[in-house]
Amino acid sequence: MSAGELRGRKPRADVQRNRAALLETAQRHFLQHGVGTSLEAVAKEAGVGPGTLYRHFPTREALLAAVLQTRSEELAARQADIKRLDDPAEALEQWLRAMEDYFSAFSGLPDPLMAAARAQEPDNPLTIPCDILISATDQYVRAAQLAGRVRASVRGHDLFLAACSVAWIKGTGTEEEPLDRLRTLIANGYSQGDTPA
Amino acid sequence: MSAGELRGRKPRADVQRNRAALLETAQRHFLQHGVGTSLEAVAKEAGVGPGTLYRHFPTREALLAAVLQTRSEELAARQADIKRLDDPAEALEQWLRAMEDYFSAFSGLPDPLMAAARAQEPDNPLTIPCDILISATDQYVRAAQLAGRVRASVRGHDLFLAACSVAWIKGTGTEEEPLDRLRTLIANGYSQGDTPA
């Protein structure tokens, strides 16, 4: 009568069920097998045909972006915590770590992410999230620069790239220890006014 | 009689011709389409069947390693130049750049390279080159540390990872300018005693 007609005409029932099942299954497969996982397998396990999967998500990137939406909310939550910090340098560091975790949610994720960050094709559904993240990073960088904790030459985009790199290396299966050494190297690279040795 | 029996028994003629043709064609395809290029296409263009390709190079990595051999010689040549430098910090910087160029010879190369560097399966033909490069980097690092130009906490392996990262980003099609900013960031990260701002 009235409530259902919010927009256009009719949101069908099975559509939403299928979409939800696909997202749930896709997330599991991305987690277990990386972003290159077989979409056919995802469809089959979700109990739908390949056609249905491709109608809902025309490209692998579209599916990836939709699954990543969930993770984005986690990231937003973390950002809320970070914003409460007094120390802008500490905030920046934690933000970088949060981005890195986000980027390494699935093995192989950094590649399509970088592709989206570079190309200004607005049809790539991963482009928007990337732009947002770069802007956010820039905020943190500027705040830390005002406090004299970060070199003036550094930009948000630089640290976005750095976080992406670390996430990529993480995804190749490198141990945690060398990874931490690399993080330190990067932190030394952008910091100013402390960490003498 | 005697000359042909250098080792074992007989180096056949077509074997060498095919091998050479495969390497030449593979290099072109790797350059143009990245390391993920179709091996079938390589075989066809080299004028051999798929079977022949796989007999010569059982895996993609094997072919890659063989093609990379050529590049390794270029790298060695560059290393000779670098060793003549007086300034160890300058030497380190140039060496990192040389490695980076080596890593980004073909798009997508850093991935199998990292896989080889991590896994201690000696059957992966890319493992040995990686180990050599890490050791070499360590040499340059130590020399620069003795001169007080590089932080004591830095290791060769860290900068190997860093160079690999930059090469990876380069391979994703990023512009040269942000790339250079990242290099600067890394240089600031390992340097000591200069680059104040």
Add this chain to the structure above:
DNA sequence: CATCAAAGCGGATGCTGCCTCCGTATGCAT
């Protein structure tokens, strides 16, 4: 030069995954 066995060749083959198209089933409104 003719012969022979070993060594190498290459294409046919089976498999997996991608993506599309369209006849059919399904859910919603009347």
Add this chain to the structure above:
DNA sequence: ATGCATACGGAGGCAGCATCCGCTTTGATG
């Protein structure tokens, strides 16, 4: 209950990987 728009899903065409095996080529031998 009926009609119709909407969505389903599987068959099918395509590309690439990797293997196997009957046949050719090659170099050695007399």
